[in-house]
Structure formats: C-alpha cells, structure tokens
Amino acid sequence: MRPIKITPNIIKNADGSVLYESGNTEVICTATFESKVPEWLQDSGWITAEYSMLPASTNSRVTREITRGKKNARSQEIQRLIGRALRGSANLEKMPGISIYVDCDVINADGGTRTASINGGYLAIALALKSKYPDLYNQGILTPVSAISVGKVDGKIVDDLDYIQDSAAEVDLNIVMNSDFNLIEIQGTGEKGTFSNEELNQMLDLGKKCIKNIFDEQIKVLKS
Amino acid sequence: MRPIKITPNIIKNADGSVLYESGNTEVICTATFESKVPEWLQDSGWITAEYSMLPASTNSRVTREITRGKKNARSQEIQRLIGRALRGSANLEKMPGISIYVDCDVINADGGTRTASINGGYLAIALALKSKYPDLYNQGILTPVSAISVGKVDGKIVDDLDYIQDSAAEVDLNIVMNSDFNLIEIQGTGEKGTFSNEELNQMLDLGKKCIKNIFDEQIKVLKS
Amino acid sequence: MRPIKITPNIIKNADGSVLYESGNTEVICTATFESKVPEWLQDSGWITAEYSMLPASTNSRVTREITRGKKNARSQEIQRLIGRALRGSANLEKMPGISIYVDCDVINADGGTRTASINGGYLAIALALKSKYPDLYNQGILTPVSAISVGKVDGKIVDDLDYIQDSAAEVDLNIVMNSDFNLIEIQGTGEKGTFSNEELNQMLDLGKKCIKNIFDEQIKVLKS
C-alpha cells in the first residue's frame, strides 16, 4: 500500500480542508457549510460532493468540463459515490437545516482518486465540525469512513492500484467501510474479466487491512 | 421474484429489440449497429449504452433531460453500468470496426430498471446478431449476461425490489453475472444502513438463484 | 389510408395513455395532470405537448437531443403544432389551475408521426379525464380533434403518406379538424413544388374523409 500523507487546513477560506496524498495521487478536499437544505428535505441535513480534475493532473491534459459544455460522466459517477459514502457516515437527522458541500479537486492523478476523495472528504468535514461546530462534533454526528481500491492484476489480488495497475486490471473493486468494518458501499467491475464469489471475499479481506491503516492515519490528524 | 415477460422484435426499425417486463417495470431495449468505432479503439469493436426514462414512466412526471439542459446524473451512472455489463459479456476483439448502441428507454418504472435494461439489452444485441449477423452470432462473440437487484429491507434479505421496497431499503445491491455465475459487476450501497461481509454473501446467494431464472427466460426467447 | 390500431392505458404510471399506431408508425401518447399553471395564465388551464423520437425509431439511429445538447428544431416545430391543436380542442377556461402535459414519444416512425401524436394525444387526455376527472369529462371540456397528412406525390393527391411517399412528395399538407370538420390548424409546404388553390381544396376534401374514419376509431376507444 502506498504511503499516505495528510496536510490539514490547506485552504484558508474553506470551513475545513485537507490535501490528501496517496503515493502520487493528490486531492484537495474541502468542506463548506451552508444553512440551507434542498426543498425536499425536512428535519434533516444534507451532504453533497463534487469531484473534478485539474486539467494538468493527468499525463495528457484533460479538457475542462465547462469547455466541453457538459459534466463528464465518469466524474458524475464518482461524485455520486463520494456523496453516498459521506452521507452514509453521517447522522443527517442531527444536523437539520445544514448542507455540507464537499469539493474534491484532484491536482495530481495516479490511481485511486475516488477513494482518496472519500478519505479526504471525511477529514475535511470532521475538521470543519471540530473547529467551527464543536457541539455537533462532540455529539458524534459523523462516524469514521474510509475507502480503498483493490483489484485483480495478472490473476493476483493487489491493493491500492496506481494508474498503471488500474489500466491493466482485470477487476477493480472499490470498498467503503465504517470503523466497525461494515460496508457502506461496494463497487466492483470486471471489464477485462470476471471474478468469483471467493475472489470477491479475498479482495474484501485485503481491503479491510488497508482500511485499518487509513483509519489510523485519519485519527492521527483529528487528534493533533 | 416478480414475473418476467419478454416481447422480442417490438421496434421494427431497430436491428434488434425487446420489450422487457419485470412486474410493472417495462423497458424497451434496442440494439443498433454502426460500422464505425471511436478513434481511440483499434482492432476492436465497441458497445455503448444509453438509458432514459419517458416523462410519464414514474408517478410524478419526470422532466426531460433536454428541457433541463443536462444529462441526469443518475442516468449517467446507470448507463455506464449497463455499458460495462454488456461489454463484459462480449468478445469485442472479434467484432473489429463495429459499434453497437444499446438504447434502454423505460416506459414504466417500478424498481429494478437498471437490471431490466441489462437483461433486455443483452437480448436486443443477441437478436440483432442472430437475424443480421449470423456469422458473428454463431462464433459466440456474446456470452449470456443477467442482472438482478437484491437488498435488505427491514433487516431481511429480499430479491427483485420494487419501487416501494427500494425506497425503504437499508441496502441495495445490484449483481451482474455471466452464465458461469461469475461476477461481471457488483454495486452495493447502504445509504440508510451498512452491511456485513456475511450479509453480502447472503445477498449474492439469493441473487444467484434469481439470475438462474432470468437466464432460463433469456434462452427461451433466443431459442424461439 | 393505413390501418389504425389504438391500445388504451398502455403506461400504468400515466394519468392517461395510448399506443397509437397508423401502419408502421407507432407513438406512445401520455397525459399527465398537474395542479399548477404558468404564471402568465389567470383563471385558465393549460395544455402543453412534447414530442420526441426514440433513437432506434428510424432507419438510421437518431442521436438523442440531450447528447447533441439542443432540442431538435423539427421536434420543436412539431410539438408546438401538437400543443396548439390540443389547446384548440379544449375549453381551457373550464379547467382553471390545471396543466396537462402531453408526451408523444415515437417508438417506430414511418411517416405521419405528428398527426398520429395529435390523434393519440387527444385520446390520452380524454382517457385521463374519463377515469380521473369524470366531472370535467362530462362537462365536455374537450371536443374531439383529429389530424391527417395528405399530399401530392408524382402529381397525384394522396392521403396518409408513409415515409417513402413523404420523402418523394411535392407537397405535404397536415390538417387538424374538430368533429364539425372545421379547421383548427392547416400547414402545407411545397419544398419540391407549389400547389394551386384548387389543389389545396382537393387535398382538404380527401383529408376530411380520412378524419371521419379517425373520429370513428377514437370514439370506439372512448366508448369501450
């Protein structure tokens, strides 16, 4: 598993922020709070996520979505995953009338940007709660959440795929868990192959180990 | 599990088509072949899927995407899943230069529209191959693929969730398998709860049984 | 004139619906009622129509409007015609505060889709009124409306043009009439030729006969 580096409070104007690095993957995650929720929500709060890549974050420049005029479908899929994962870790009923926007902007991409976004997004919310809403923070409205990608490359189960591994993988599985190691979300795809129930369980076991490490790093940041 | 009804060749102008019904969920799936592939593909074919809902397919009318001016994020996510599932069941190298567009238009929605789209989409391609490209069909470039949703509702594992069950579900899991019961895709979400590894395996077991039934229905259509 | 086939109540979630077939042309027409009118309307109701083609409804696949990013101009023109025709058949003052959305989705196209949409759209509204708003229905807020295309092909006046005739027509005339055979709308175009006042009257005479037939079919559906 690649080394993790977390730099808290990197964006001064954000309510909460981290630079989350996993190997060469670097994502700026910020949390912004607003006292307004979508109309269809009652007596509850809301968390929404947006995911975007800086044009120069990949090997060949990515055209900005606004230049193409449409939101990239992959980005949409990823930000829906991040939003579900973070809502799955929060007790939204305990924060009525509050919306949290989590922005995940990839500044350098080398595989695993969606799981880095979940890990960093959780921290951005937690840091914002800690410094600006200590009452909510102490009520424990947010339970820890961590995510990792595992996969099958050349027939072997591997963890934390970088860009080269990801491009060659037969199977790619993203796992999101809470601190009891229960699943919040699981997404596995076999575009270049299939996978058995047994392989799924092997990947889950490996993922669980990675997630334990990530929890430890997240806790260090929040304790400091 | 709800009754399945499959009406082949429902759209005269399509290369292949079915009306796929699962309970009150009804999806028109069509396959259109074009002799042109995306530039970045070499020596290979391609399958792409589009998913859309008729405005009156749900209880309260859904505004058309073109009226809102943007593709719905949920639709994007679903059509990416359908595309991956169908590509996962095809031997794209054996159909160089051919693109297949699979259009899944939901005419009535009652839960499970994405898995119905995969099941119907596979049939639309197979029917088109059978009638228009018998050589490719006989080469077996397409292996069967089936999908089902299972979930946890009120703490119990249930299969083939309808709209009311889906709205109340703690966990929603979509499973896509080939005819060897290996996984092509798995997507599970616990927005209102989490799920253990054991529960995941229970859901997979139940899903496998449903998928067996669906394969039987699909084979009947192709044999007739 | 091609055979007409009308299947009522085809979409379960719609307030009213029909599958309207004229030869190989097939259109799903639905009516959805909402208790809300545009701001600029006072003491009145409103009827609006949307027309769209499924991608596989034509010989070569039609790109979805949302993919192109703009509403197709031909569709706009057609749905404005449908809306005017249906408003022309309704007594909007008698249904204040009610909007009716008529969605016409062409699932197979073989000429005459706009007139099929008017004929089916009228039925979708009438069926919705009959089953859900019997008071309004009995007040007769809706008077019958029917439409047909006639034209000049190879110098001869013909009715109910299919796709091949339409492509070759010198003149294409769409006629919308109420049950007194008064005109609600007339649209005639001579892209490949012109037409005299006399020819216009011949086409109107022929159209009137077709419309009589269509009224008979519509009444049968509503009486059953």
Place this chain on the structure above:
Amino acid sequence: MRPIKITPNIIKNADGSVLYESGNTEVICTATFESKVPEWLQDSGWITAEYSMLPASTNSRVTREITRGKKNARSQEIQRLIGRALRGSANLEKMPGISIYVDCDVINADGGTRTASINGGYLAIALALKSKYPDLYNQGILTPVSAISVGKVDGKIVDDLDYIQDSAAEVDLNIVMNSDFNLIEIQGTGEKGTFSNEELNQMLDLGKKCIKNIFDEQIKVLKS
C-alpha cells in the same frame, strides 16, 4: 394593408441586404454566400435562414437566446418557415456547392415579422445575386416569392395583422406564394376559434391581393 418601405443595401459588409418595413415592423435581412454545402447535399446548393429579435424590439424587453441558453421555440419554427419559403423559390440544382445564409433580425416588432422576413430575405438574396453573381441572377435561379398574414378578427377577415390585431385574432393564416400565385407554404392556426373551408378560401383571396402589392414593391427595388 400597411405601407411597405424597402431600403436596399443597408449593411455594407453583407453580400446583399435590405431593411424591410411594413408599418412599424422593421426587419434587417441579409444574405451571405459561402462556397460550402452541408455534407448530405450533392450537386446542389442550399439556403438556410435564421430569425432573431433584438431585445428591445418588443414592448417588454426579450431576453437574448444565448442568455437563456436555448434557442427560442417560436424562433425555430419561424426560421424553418423562412428557410422552406426561400428554398421553394430557388432552383438549388443550378447553384451547386453554394450555401446562402439569410439572417432576419427584427429591430422593431409590430406583427407580421415572419412574412416581412420572407419578403426581405428574398430581396437580400436577389440583390446579392444581382451585384455579385450576375450570371446566376440572369439564369433566373430565383423566382419571386412573397408572403402575407391574413386572419379573422372579431369574425371578420382582415389582412396584414399588426400586433394588437394578432393578439386578438381567432385565426391567423400565413401565406407564401410565388409570382404565379401558386402556394409555396400555408400555415393557419385557430387557437381561439376554428375556421371553415370557405373562410380559408376567403382569406386566400384577400392574401392574394396583398401579395400582388408586395410583388410590385419588390420589383421596383430590383429594377432600380
């Protein structure tokens, strides 16, 4: 019928142009020639029209289409009519490889802007042909075309409706004819009423008289 005023060559950079005034309705019509036709055309030329209103051309300011982000449906319908009318007056086979863009920009609107656009658009093309393509002009590739609106207001047949009449009209009929008084296009709508075949013929008779006047004015401009 309101007075017509035609000012030729009003836009220096255009290939051909007129300011066409009918009462208080004022439209700038320009023709621009390009040596390039749409791909699907072979051995033929093409004429396309665009119609737009200046924001201050109406009583209450009209938001620009680019600000709303979508082409106005009424404008689409109108520019399709203008395009058909002008193509109907041209011998496109005699101008292979040439596209003519006709831009109709309404600078002041008081009813009848679409028919003014057709009348002015024809002149813009003719003036451009005369000064820049005398060979094509002398071959007579363009036959005269004129248009007028007539209608039924308070039960009476009236010609050349201004904005106030148009708003009150039971029936609005737009007629496009060539110089033999054959119809190129006819569009009649009865949103607030219906009209009989006999009334249609009365309106056509009145329209024919107006069109005779317009032809006279158009010829004067081209002869000078």
Place this chain on the structure above:
Amino acid sequence: MRPIKITPNIIKNADGSVLYESGNTEVICTATFESKVPEWLQDSGWITAEYSMLPASTNSRVTREITRGKKNARSQEIQRLIGRALRGSANLEKMPGISIYVDCDVINADGGTRTASINGGYLAIALALKSKYPDLYNQGILTPVSAISVGKVDGKIVDDLDYIQDSAAEVDLNIVMNSDFNLIEIQGTGEKGTFSNEELNQMLDLGKKCIKNIFDEQIKVLKS
C-alpha cells in the same frame, strides 16, 4: 478621426435608442428600463450592458452565439467594459430599484465597435431619461461619458482605428472619460509590441482631443 453620425429614437419600442455611426461602424444602442434590481443590490439602481454582432456585420459571416451554444469570450469582455463605463457615469444611488438594460447590437463592423457602443449607450440612456423620466434626467443622475480607441500603427500614434488599422496595430488602447476628462476606464494591449509610459501619455493626449469632439456631437443630439 472618422465622421460621426447619430440618429436618435431609431427603435420605436425601446425606451431610448440611437443608431451610432463612426465611419462604417454602425451600432444600434437601446436602453430599456425595468423596475427590478438584482437581489444583492440595496437602495441602488443598476445598469447592465449586452453586446452582440449581427451575423452579416463582418466580412465573413459570424456564427450566432446561440448556434455555438456559448457566449463569445470577446463579447463578454466587451459588454463588461460597456457596463462598467456606463455605471461609472451614473449616480446609481439616485435611482433605487431601477435597472437599465443597454443593448448594443453591431449591424456593421469596421473597428471601434466597443467605444461606439459606449458613446451610443450613454445617449440611449439619456434619451430614455429625457423623454420618460424627466425628473431623474433633470437631477443629473447621468454625467456624460465618451470613449475612443487610439493606438500605435507602424510606430505612429493614431486615433479611431478602423478594422484594417486595428488588425495591424502594435498597440490598441481604449479610453473612457467623463466630461472633466478624467478617466473612467483605460484598457491598453500590446499583443504585437509593447509601449512605454511616454507613449501611453501621447495616446492619452490624442484620445482626449477625440473625446472632446464626441462630447460635442452627443450634446447636439441631447439639445435637439
């Protein structure tokens, strides 16, 4: 400096309007008043400008912004300049609750369209105030504003650049001044060269002379 020609009240439906000509550059400027201001404004009025070019206003036809689907970046930049210039000449606090839309539509372009728009836009507002809001006009809520472009062409300082000069200019400088010859806005660009502080002052001196002439013309129009 090229001859200026100002035709007031050219658009009947506008609150105020001019056709402003500077050589072959011709811009229709209109002012429309609305009793509604953006939400974020309190106790103040607002002036906003929109700039657009007719498709045939330039040598080769300009595609409409709505056809491209996005506002042209150059137009955006220009209309922001016009808006700032006109707000800089108005006492917005004295017109609380009033928004003025200034529309500048270039009908023929030969260099200097943005400064012509400012000069004409000021007049359109002043004429609207004079005829419709004489109280505000007499309070002097608007102070005169004029604009001119100067530049360096072939090493020489020149004023009022036409299209050919502008295309060849090393430096292009737009100056906006009030009637005390104080600067409201200055924008200078040296894409094909640079310019010294001294040259900047020479260009300013020349611009001041031009602006004096423009003020004289503007006053003539308002006095008549």
Place this chain on the structure above:
Amino acid sequence: MRPIKITPNIIKNADGSVLYESGNTEVICTATFESKVPEWLQDSGWITAEYSMLPASTNSRVTREITRGKKNARSQEIQRLIGRALRGSANLEKMPGISIYVDCDVINADGGTRTASINGGYLAIALALKSKYPDLYNQGILTPVSAISVGKVDGKIVDDLDYIQDSAAEVDLNIVMNSDFNLIEIQGTGEKGTFSNEELNQMLDLGKKCIKNIFDEQIKVLKS
C-alpha cells in the same frame, strides 16, 4: 507589498508548474505543451490560458461553472488578459506548431488573483521549457513578464490590493510589464470614482517598483 512565495514543480504530471502565493492568494499555475496549433495559425506557435477558482477558494462557496452551465464572464475576461500577457512575452514565431496551455487554478483568493496568475503562468512555461525544451529555452523565446495591481483606496495610491482593499477601491489598475519596464497590458477601472492622467502616472510608478521585486523573485526560481 505582500510577501511572495513560489513553489516550483508542484504538479508531477504537468510539463511545468508552480504554486504562486502572494499573501493569502494562492494559485496553481501549470503549463502543458501540445504539438498542434489552431487551424488559422501558420508557421507560428500559440499560448492560451484558462483561469478558474476552486469552489472553496473564496469566503462564500463559488458554484462551479459547469454546474451553472456557462463560463463565468469575469473568468473569461481574466483568462483573456492572462493569455494576451503571456503571448506578449513570447516569440511565437520561434515555436511553430506548438501550443502551450496555461492553467491557472486559484485555490485561495485574497485579491490579485489575475496578476498572480500571470506571474505564475510565466514561470510554469519557463520551467517547462527549461526542463523539457532546453533548446527553445536557450534561444530566449520567452522574455520575462510580471504583473501587479495598484489602486486608489480612500484617495491614496496603494499597491498589491488584497480582497478588502479591492472591494473598497475607487480605482483598480492592473499593470503587465516586460523586464524593460515597457507595458504589455494596462487595465484601469474607476467604478466608484474616476482618475486623472496624473494619478495614472503615479500608479504606474508605484507598479513599476512592485514589478521589479517580482522579477527578482521569478529570476531566483529559474536560477535555482
């Protein structure tokens, strides 16, 4: 003047990059090279700039442009300025066939983001040339360029305005100079006041001093 901090090579996947900080303003500037130029360019290279703000870079969250569906007008204006400034510092004829994309993504905003973008953008290009195109770099195809904002706040001339000063400024002037202290671009606006020629010269003098400091910092980075 606020302290400047420049961190080179901050984005691994970019050809050249810096994090440019001026006080609390922080901008990631990257340069990406492509071997392809716009069609209308011959025998020349091209430099284009894009400017964007991260949603959490300001006090209240900025909605992403893709969410609004249109490029922000202020961003357009700024990125056009950055592009002109950088092209003004390059000898484009010496790099035929090469396009350079300069992306300026503001991660924290506290005034002066556009001038920081120019200063950082120049460095990103220079670093890319130095490491990847040493031949071009040694030919001196790029001459230094620096930019600073000065202004008038409470009647006094001040340099390097932060957000609070900028919001209160009577005059805001952005100056772009090359290393000979000749002007490449000047943009001054007096929305809340005007400024005399003399004040303009005072602001230029102050700006020149700031620019000298910035050049020193830029040179340090390039020499290291």
